[in-house]
Amino acid sequence: MNHPTSSADLLASLNTELIYINKSDSDSQNWIGLKHSHHFAELFYVTNGTGEFLVRDERLPIKKHDVIIVNPNIEHTEISDFSDPLAYFVIGLNGISFISDEDTVPYVRFRDPDKSILLYLYKAFEEYNAKQEAYLELCKHLVQVMLILILRKKHVSINVSATEKVPKEVALVKNYIDVHYKNNITLESMAEEAHINKYYLSHLFKKTYGVSPVKYLNQVRMNTAKFLLESTNYSVLEISEIIGFKSQSYFSQTFKREVGVAPLDYRKENRQKTRGPL
Structure with a gap:
């Protein structure tokens, strides 16, 4: 080179x-x-x-x-x-x-x-x-x-270098989600951030990353919730607020749907794994 x-x-x-x-x-x-x-x-x-x-x-x-x-x-x-x-x-x-x-x-x-x-x-x-x-x-x-x-x-x-070709608007929105996931983000606000039509953004984002921008936002929030359940003593209510949910019950429903178990059950199972057998 x-x-x-x-x-x-x-x-x-x-x-x-x-x-x-x-x-x-x-x-x-x-x-x-x-x-x-x-x-x-x-x-x-x-x-x-x-x-x-x-x-x-x-x-x-x-x-x-x-x-x-x-x-x-x-x-x-x-x-x-x-x-x-x-x-x-x-x-x-x-x-x-x-x-x-x-x-x-x-x-x-x-x-x-x-x-x-x-x-x-x-x-x-x-x-x-x-x-x-x-x-x-x-x-x-x-x-x-x-x-x-x-x-x-x-x-x-x-x-x-000739790096991976990712549309600039999509990269900008992904970074926007990574940084601001705890805020009240909507597809409309993402599209406004990228200055493109929301339907085109959704199509382009899914084509690039395999999921819609709203689905990706949910993934980031759920991954953050799992991290907090594993490594902190925050309550379920506190975690739901930290990651941008306005309702604890809606967060719990979403978590169980996406992860497969309730938040407190996830915490119990994964803390036991971390500590190992007694």
Whole structure:
């Protein structure tokens, strides 16, 4: 694999597709992060707070001014300290992965990015939210310049790759569900987020992932509920509220339909498995 030898060559070779630029925070007592992956890379910049970043089975302490870039198809999540909640920017980038010492790595991490890097990051976020004429193309170029500035400072390179072809709108909605599953999400709100017709979104999402967006939302909520039943002492009512259900009874009905057992029975069975025979 040949890497570009100059910034000009690198800029010409970067055919990066910008999936999204979001600003997220975990300023909530009930913020739960479950491991997930994407077909594209993600760049995180922590603006406030402390916590941990989980990449596969590795736990990385993170704090303000940390930058972590996660390569495509790598399971990861963020865990926030309740006393000092995390806030961060995240950029989804399709078509690239990062390598170090000629090897592809799960993630790249560094601290205290230069002011010039942050200038392009904040400007890209501002443009993405303003959504003025040609904003996506402008954001793409701002992010590309930011990537070159990162490569100048760090011992990493970029592998420009032909990644899995997933429609941008579908990738955006999947990420929207992964992040906001505990909110009152509807097919209409998903379609509004992606700026496409809700029927077309449902068709495209199912074609890509094998399930409808509403079904995927339910899967994320049920997986979160199972995790909480296995690993916490939250009541069924608390869990139903955490994952976005307005009614405990409806949550219990949905859980039994999807998982096959009632929530408390699931907790009893799986905690016994974890502890092993007495």
